[in-house]
Structure formats: C-alpha cells, structure tokens
Amino acid sequence: MAHDTGHAKGYRMGLEEKYAGQPDVRDPWCEEFAGACLDGALEFVPGTVRDGCVGEVLAERERQDERWGVQNHGPEWFLAILMEEVGEFSREVLESRFRGEDRVERVREELVQVAAVALQMVECAARNGWGRKGASDVVA
Numbered sequence: 001m002a003h004d005t006g007h008a009k010g011y012r013m014g015l016e017e018k019y020a021g022q023p024d025v026r027d028p029w030c031e032e033f034a035g036a037c038l039d040g041a042l043e044f045v046p047g048t049v050r051d052g053c054v055g056e057v058l059a060e061r062e063r064q065d066e067r068w069g070v071q072n073h074g075p076e077w078f079l080a081i082l083m084e085e086v087g088e089f090s091r092e093v094l095e096s097r098f099r100g101e102d103r104v105e106r107v108r109e110e111l112v113q114v115a116a117v118a119l120q121m122v123e124c125a126a127r128n129g130w131g132r133k134g135a136s137d138v139v140a
Contacts, residue, residue: 060116
C-alpha cells in the first residue's frame with residue numbers, strides 16, 4: 001500500500017490552481033495514468049530514496065514554472081531543451097571522472113533538472129495532444 005507524503009497531493013493541487021479558469025484540454029489517458037501514479041500506483045513511502053527523489057523533481061518543476069511560466073512548446077523545441085540539460089549533466093559527470101573533482105552535488109542537480117524537464121514534456125504532451133491525429137504539436 002502506498003503512503004501519500006503530500007508531494008503528489010500538493011503537486012496536483014498546485015496544478016489545479018495554476019490552470020484554474022483555463023479550458024480543460026486534458027487527455028483522458030494521461031489523466032488516468034497520472035491519477036494512478038499520484039494515487040498510489042507508485043509507492044511514495046516517507047523517508048525512502050524514491051520519496052526524496054520525487055520530491056526533488058517536483059520542487060524543480062515548481063522552480064521551472066516560477067521562472068519560465070507554463071511552457072507549451074512542440075516536441076522538437078522541448079527535445080532541444082532536454083538535450084541541453086542532458087549535456088549539462090554529462091559535462092558534470094565527465095568533469096568529475098576525468099578531473100578527479102568531487103562534483104556529486106552538481107551531478108545530482110543536473111540529473112534532477114533532466115528529470116524535471118522530461119516531466120514537463122509529459123505534462124505539455126498531455127495538455128496539447130502531441131502526436132494525436134489532427135492535433136497541433138506547436139502551441140503559441
């Protein structure tokens with residue numbers, strides 16, 4: 001049985017507030033999947049590694065939205081953003097390995113940013129119907 005630490009519930013409530021008054025363009029399949037994840041299909045046990053990691057990614061998502069606002073790019077633009085983050089993660093890993101520097105915190109920060117951008121892409125795809133016949137992948 002999953003334990004709700006508040007991360008998922010708080011994140012869901014934050015999204016509801018953020019999109020209040022906007023047209024409902026949610027994808028039913030994504031809603032069902034996200035609901036299952038947030039309601040316990042993924043096990044959020046307080047104090048576990050998963051709990052801490054999910055919390056870090058969700059906190060980074062909030063920072064991204066605070067800084068840039070809700071992003072509705074097409075997949076090719078988001079792919080460029082994701083690859084930029086992967087490149088920063090790669091740089092930190094290689095600097096650590098080949099310069100012998102202790103960069104554990106920077107490596108982790110960059111990896112959390114990669115996960116947060118990937119999550120942001122999933123959110124945008126759900127909002128905008130990427131790949132669905134007749135749906136526009138690029139949103140103004």
